[in-house]
Amino acid sequence: AGEKDYRVGCVFAITGKASWLGEPEMKTVEMIAREINEAGGINGHKLKLFIEDSQGDNTRAVNAVKKLIKKNNVCAIIGPSRSGTSMAVIPIVQKAQIPLISCAGAEVIVVPVEERKWVFKTPQKDSDCVRRIYEHMIEKGIKDIGIISGTTGFGNAGRKQLKDIAAEYKINIVADETYSPADTDMTAQLVKIKNAGAMALVNWSIVPAQSIVPQNMKHLKMDIQLYQSHGFGNVKYAKAAGAAGNGIIFPAGRLLAVDSLPDDNPQKAVLLGYKNKYETKFNETVSTFGGHAYDSLWLVANALKAVGDNPEKIREQLEKSELVGTGGIFKLSPMDHNGLDKTAFEMLTVQDGKFVVLKD
Amino acid sequence: MLRLVNVNSYYGLVHVLKNVSLHVDKGETVTLIGANGAGKTTTLRSISGLHSVKEGKIEFEGNDITGLRAEKLVRLGIAQVPEGRQIFRPMTVFENLELGGNLIFKMHGKKQMKAGIDEMFDLFPILKERQEQYAGTLSGGEQQMLAIAMALMCRPRLLLLDEPSMGLAPLIVKEIFKTISRLKEDSDLTVLLVEQNANAALKIADRGYVMETGKIILEEEANALMKNQEVKRAYLGKDQREIWEK
Amino acid sequence: MGWKNYMGMLVLFLMVAAAPLIIRNDYYLGVLVFAALNCLACIGLCLLMGYAGQISLGHAAFIGIGAYASGYMTVRLGLSPWTAMAAGIFLSAGVALIVGIPALRLKGHYLAMATLGFGSILHIVAVAAIDITGGPGGLNNIPAISLFGIALNTDTRFFYFSWAIVLIGLYFGFNLIHSRVGRGLRALHGSEDAAGSLGINTASYKIQIFVLSSVYASISGSLYAYYINYIDPGPFSVMHSVLLVTMVAVGGLHKIWGAVFGAVLLTLLPEFLSSFSEYFQVIGIEYKPDYDTLIYGLILLIIMLFLPEGLFGGFGDAIHALQGKMKRLREARE
Amino acid sequence: MNTGGGFSDFLQFIFMGLQRGSIYALVAMGFNIIYNSTGLINFAQGEFVVLGGLMMVTLTMTLSLPMPVAFVITVLFVMIMGILMERLTINPVKSPSVMRLIIITIAVSIIIKGLAMIFWGKESHFMRHFSSEETFEIFGATILPQTLWIIGILVLVVICFILFFNYTMTGKSMRACAINRDAARLTGINDRNMVMLSFALSAGIGAIAGIIITPIIQMDYARGALLGLKGFGAAVVGGLGNSLGAVVAGILLGVIEALGGGYISSHYMDAMALLIMLVVLFIRPSGIFGSVEASRLKEF
Amino acid sequence: MNHIILELINLRKVFGGVVAVNALDLTVQKNTITSIIGPNGAGKTTVFNLITGSIRPTGGSIEFFGKQMQANHAYIAAGMGIARTFQNAQVFPDMTVLENIMVGRHLKSSSGLIRSSLIPPFFRREEKEIKTEAMKRLSFVGLDEHADKPAGSLPLGYQRMLEIARALAMEPKLLLLDEPASGLNTRETFAMGELIGRIKKMNITVMLVEHDMELVMDISDKVAVVNFGSRIAEGTPAEVQLNPDVIAAYLGE
């Protein structure tokens, strides 16, 4: 004891329009930090978290990050939760030279890496997700597809990736629709997709409204295959979709289907540990979103353990970190501030409101 | 019937009524005259419960009614025709009258209310013609008639009239004053009348009060007031103004 | 002729000049920058609402126009920030003119709805027109603006810059309300018929002031873009318009100073609340940010319930009441 | 694969529009009721819808009460919230200006949102449909039984309210209060009761909207604002204070959204609906059914 | 000498089903006081609204200084030199009495939005001039001591005076007064009559709508009586008073 605290900042959308992301993230980091401190801290230093609520709002997020840096003197920052808010705070951490590990999905957050020296992220890359989906489609002989995405930073980035990578797989996008996060009925879009002759549909979104898509499809008696993005990573979404959710296919980290993983999977121990702790403590199912915060915090904690709380050293350490996390097996490098590839994904499917690994 | 004892009222910090005391006996018509801004309207609003009284006491038929809200007082039998034609402008004339009769409706049912409206149509035939028109598009005089009719629909025992003749054609003014006298005789209505047209008011009144800057400065029989030199000089104009007021 | 207002500006000027000497933490200066940006938009809105009596629930759209004009022209076209800002002003003014001509014929809630609809439409366009606005992904790498060759890229510099612009905005505003035009605006607020009968072209006046207030908003938006160097449609939503109106109303609708007070207060309030949460953690009670919304609402409610003329008005009323009491006391003594 | 072709699509969009529009219409009517008795726009109207939806979810899904019982309890609960709101925040205001009251309702909406977040959490809640979830087909377009429930309930509510406001004394008295408080009081109308009643009624109608829509759209604490805005749009475009106008404009809004999304572009579908609404307002400055004359006779 | 300043020719206005003004002909001579009287709802205010361009006629025309008026907004008529007061006094309640009158100088000053906002008021000559001119009108109607009160708090009689002062600040050629004495007591009405007399002396033509017959008969040069939107009599006060139609429709026995 007597050692100074290691100060780490967190910015999550705890309330407001993206609270379904920020809430599990906050719970997770609080849980892990307590655990670390109860075990004696990091090299005898207590880990002190400063958690700010961005409300999913750019201005708030900017203020929060500044506060963490200027007032709380943190040595690293975890978050923000959303792609847009992450983009908004990048100039600040770049200028202040404090490492930031975003929990948001879009790949542009860490690309181009030369301009994002201080920025890292733990969620899997959207381009890898797209590739996994397209590979599965090719296997199934699907050529013409429709895409539908939510108009958020995440949806927008995914939509771009879907369109950019389609040619690579000779996939033909016959319909490209969007819906706003607050929308409650996608019938109009789906009818258009149906008429365009799509053989499968990809729904790229992170908002709860995404679970309305399968319901609407069912009501319209559309029976083409529905793919979702890794933004579907909360079993509540599958439950909300009800019976209509059955058979949805989506790539995701293995956290969601840990029960159906073989025992020799290297991630299994980590996944089970996190899942069990989280679910007993908060009495709700884990989501991949909490997992992103889990991975981020452990990356920071490990770096702190290795080099102490100098931000520049942490940054250098992060660039060579390796971690078996919930999102996959991270291998970061100066050229790759995410460190995951497409093997981080497992193709999952929904069965009676549960996620299971897709068999074929 | 009505008694005000040392009533004081304010608008914010402005002291408007200063120890006003007056009384109106049953069946009497009393008029309150005074210059612009003397506080006549405020007196009426204080009685009818639209304006709150800071100090003093108001009694109606022996009961203390100070501080009661306007809608309660209407039930007790006090109706006011407010200054400036307060009617429901975006509603039709007929609906206005119905609303005026909403107490009758509640207590005696629809038939009685309809009968009341018909009475008003007899009294003011022009309203009958205009019954489907929005009240706000009536001419000034028509609006004033409607306002009086609405107050009468409450079947009051005490009627407070705030400048009923304002903006009305001479013929109508005469009608209205005639109506007031008639109502007074027929149905034993007690009236407290505020008028700028002091001559006409004093003619139908039994008694009068003169008000100046928030104080009652004079109380006398109407006839006596009309002859009072001071009053003549201050309110009744330069000479006799008898030509147009028969 | 409004000497008090100009004195007030002097006081504000001194406060601004001294602030960075007292407030050593850049974070607080940063919050005050956002306060300044909101002030600017609110001053314009106050001229429109408090003086001319026309409501706008779409003002965030003009902030957005300023921000996107600045973002687009600097990032995509490589223009200088000042040029881009000027272009934003012209664009806002143009849009305000086009929207204002039909919309300002409407009154009250109808006008509110029309401006609200307009604001939502622009927000949707910002989301959907990906080629120009970057869509939900936004525009990044917006350069900092520089003045006399000094890049305004630190919080202190931008603090002075933004508040200087607020002071200029105030100066214009005060000049305006104590002029022929300002009186014309207040007159049409009081009675459009009477104003018309005195030769005031009420329609044209309403449009002029709408355009002017859109310019204030546009500048605020441009500064926002140059300050945080990244924009996406989020901050320009209808909810922000509602917040602006709330700021003006909380401060007191009928005084420009009210708008300043309201904007500063409601910008600082959430930051106070989040600092509060730390305090509670220290004394051991678990305070969650979840309660922020609730407390924010409660504070807003209490202000509106107990200070009818808004904060600034309430301030004035209190002084007034005190004066009245003193006077009565004096009278009583005599 | 799809056989109906053009017409069945069109019908599909119409169904979708009706379903959306009905909710807008109900919210708009809620606005109208309070507007009619006080002249103000209650920005917490959307929050009533949310409260209705969430309460119903708790009663039916968590406590497993039968639908009709839960329905009645929910509506009563939200009506009490409406009354509380009026008693605690609107009634005490001494010298009400419309602007001030509107900001107060904004504050209340924030408070209700905050409370809902604390009690119901932040996630979306879903609920069983009233009857079967199996769609049936009409000319190649599919329709959910729940949509029929929504439309049916809308029609019922509309008829009740039109009758109430235009043909009952209480309804007219409520309108009178909105127009001229003092004059209303002088005819013996208890203005305070009228205002309270209007809050109760509009909360009730909001609750109904929340209850019937939740099975389809799910419900979370933050939904209120958007529902409120759309409803406000419908209320204004229909002509403030006019129930029939609210219904027509609400449904119009819903249908335009659906058709725009279906035939033109989903990216701009909300914008198109709003644009048409604006054009309507510019042509008819007092809304579709609002009387120009009547509105000129009203103050703000 | 008998110069016609305003001429209404076959003027007609219909509101929905109501014919408010019906084939009305009327001439107004320069520097006179012309009164219009008639029962409530006869269409007097409507005539004023037509002259000032705040509503458009259904038929007929209005000629001002021999030129047909095309004004379709009130401000255009004001620009031509027509000022008015309203039946329900319309002051700007939140502005002070002096400011109310300063608004009346609108047409006599010119600085626009940009010039106004650039230069502070105390450096603007125009502003000083507006103020002195407004003060003159204030004294003219005798409201000096109320200059700094909010206009809304004035008693009605003073509000009417204020409206007139405000209209005079425009330096109009023609002044339309809509029931300036309503709500005034006998003495105040007398003062109002005297005020109107002084206005006439300033070479301003006055049109008056009023129900106070003594006032009308005292000061008018010419009286026109309308009923149901049509003229039923016209002449000097003395002639009109004795006209049986007028007595039946308006004055009463």
Ligand SMILES: Nc1ncnc2c1ncn2[C@@H]1O[C@H](COP(=O)(O)OP(=O)(O)OP(=O)(O)O)[C@@H](O)[C@H]1O
């Ligand atoms: N809302 C108000 N706020 C402030 N002062 C007011 C208000 N209403 C009236 N007053 C003031 O109170 C005083 C009395 O006004 P009141 O209306 O009672 O007079 P009145 O005798 O009815 O005059 P009038 O003949 O003009 O109707 C006046 O000096 C007036 O200026």
Ligand SMILES: Nc1ncnc2c1ncn2[C@@H]1O[C@H](COP(=O)(O)OP(=O)(O)OP(=O)(O)O)[C@@H](O)[C@H]1O
């Ligand atoms: N906007 C309108 N819509 C319908 N009818 C109207 C409208 N304006 C006026 N009227 C009608 O036109 C007629 C003339 O109205 P006007 O106001 O000109 O009368 P007036 O002679 O000024 O009466 P008063 O002496 O009572 O003021 C009235 O019957 C009135 O109801």
Ligand SMILES: [Mg+2]
């Ligand atoms: Mg009075």
Ligand SMILES: [Mg+2]
């Ligand atoms: Mg008239």
